[in-house]
Amino acid sequence: MEVTVGTAALALALLALPVLYERSGSFRFFCKMGFYNGWILLLALVAIPLCALRGRDVENMKIIRGLMQHVKHLYGIRMAVRGAQHFPPRQPYVVVSNHQSSLDLLGMMEVLPDRCVPIAKRELLYMGAVGVVCWLGGIIFIDRKRTHDAISVMAEAAHTMLSQDVRVWVFPEGTRNHSGSMLPFKRGAFHLAVQAQVPVVPIVISSYQHFYSKQERRFTAGQCVIQVLPPLPTRGLGPADVPALTERVRAAMLEAFEALSAELCPTAPPPAPQ
Numbered sequence: 001m002e003v004t005v006g007t008a009a010l011a012l013a014l015l016a017l018p019v020l021y022e023r024s025g026s027f028r029f030f031c032k033m034g035f036y037n038g039w040i041l042l043l044a045l046v047a048i049p050l051c052a053l054r055g056r057d058v059e060n061m062k063i064i065r066g067l068m069q070h071v072k073h074l075y076g077i078r079m080a081v082r083g084a085q086h087f088p089p090r091q092p093y094v095v096v097s098n099h100q101s102s103l104d105l106l107g108m109m110e111v112l113p114d115r116c117v118p119i120a121k122r123e124l125l126y127m128g129a130v131g132v133v134c135w136l137g138g139i140i141f142i143d144r145k146r147t148h149d150a151i152s153v154m155a156e157a158a159h160t161m162l163s164q165d166v167r168v169w170v171f172p173e174g175t176r177n178h179s180g181s182m183l184p185f186k187r188g189a190f191h192l193a194v195q196a197q198v199p200v201v202p203i204v205i206s207s208y209q210h211f212y213s214k215q216e217r218r219f220t221a222g223q224c225v226i227q228v229l230p231p232l233p234t235r236g237l238g239p240a241d242v243p244a245l246t247e248r249v250r251a252a253m254l255e256a257f258e259a260l261s262a263e264l265c266p267t268a269p270p271p272a273p274q
């Protein structure tokens with residue numbers, strides 16, 4: 001008898017889920033984010049054996065990129081890349097981009113150049129299969145709690161970029177930022193570019209506000225533009241030039257971000273100045 005009541009309650013709850021999904025925006029949001037994380041975890045399990053054939057190698061980023069590119073379609077996110085001609089064709093460089101959410105992975109995988117690895121917080125290493133894939137992809141990990149160690153890792157990255165023809169992708173805000181604008185930039189990426197004497201390529205991922213908001217628990221289909229801006233050379237620059245370079249890049253990115261926001265969601269109020 002108890003089993004029958006339990007089974008009936010479970011069946012009722014399962015039947016209620018589609019109704020809840022239809023009626024509650026918050027429930028839909030959590031389902032979609034849960035599926036996003038779960039799906040990536042599953043993709044990571046597929047990617048591990050494929051990447052393991054090479055071992056830890058930046059070429060594995062091509063496998064990760066290939067496996068990730070369909071995910072935007074699952075969510076009805078239309079992505080357009082603008083300015084791809086700005087990528088320097090045959091040399092290392094440092095990509096810097098804004099960081100709004102873990103959805104940035106989708107934009108990153110849309111434009112990720114060959115032999116380009118992100119710099120990531122080391123906590124990602126401990127995300128089970130995802131961590132293993134990140135390691136196999138040659139992702140560079142930094143400990144944000146240890147500035148000195150993080151700087152050493154970046155200095156090593158400058159050497160690796162030149163000796164192994166590797167490009168590096170950095171989120172100079174240093175953390176995800178849902179504010180609808182950009183945080184002040186940390187200078188690590190720009191020190192890295194100056195140390196390696198390679199260009200900085202700014203990439204702006206347009207605001208998600210019109211289709212995704214963690215605060216409002218809203219996640220619908222929508223459009224995202226990934227704009228590659230003209231590279232800034234660093235040849236001849238030294239450590240003293242880093243602050244000005246950082247501000248110049250941020251100003252260019254903020255201008256492009258605001259122009260994209262005005263184009264894609266013209267009715268949204270402008271974000272408060274940072």
Ligand SMILES: CCCCC/C=C\C/C=C\CCCCCCCC(=O)SCCNC(=O)CCNC(=O)[C@H](O)C(C)(C)COP(=O)(O)OP(=O)(O)OC[C@H]1O[C@@H](n2cnc3c(N)ncnc32)[C@H](O)[C@@H]1OP(=O)(O)O
Binds near residue numbers: 099105154
């Ligand atoms: C198919 C299956 C798929 C499954 C797998 C799915 C996904 C996997 C694939 C891809 C995943 C990739 C996802 C990656 C996203 C991860 C994103 C992140 O983790 S963002 C967080 C980590 N990143 C950063 O923090 C980068 C930005 N931070 C910096 O650049 C910082 O400057 C820093 C180097 C980390 C140090 O930060 P800290 O806060 O500790 O110090 P300051 O910034 O205040 O700097 C202190 C001081 O030092 C100077 N400085 C900084 N860097 C250097 C340097 N390299 N050389 C010399 N000096 C340096 C800095 O200028 C400050 O001095 P001053 O104040 O005088 O200017």
Ligand SMILES: CCCCCCCC/C=C\CCCCCCCC(=O)OC[C@@H](O)COP(=O)(O)O
Binds near residue numbers: 040130177
């Ligand atoms: C054994 C442990 C198992 C754990 C399983 C966890 C499963 C999670 C599965 C998929 C997660 C997919 C997202 C991975 C990449 C997200 C990149 C990202 O956005 O990192 C955040 C980082 O930039 C800044 O961090 P903070 O904003 O400072 O915080």
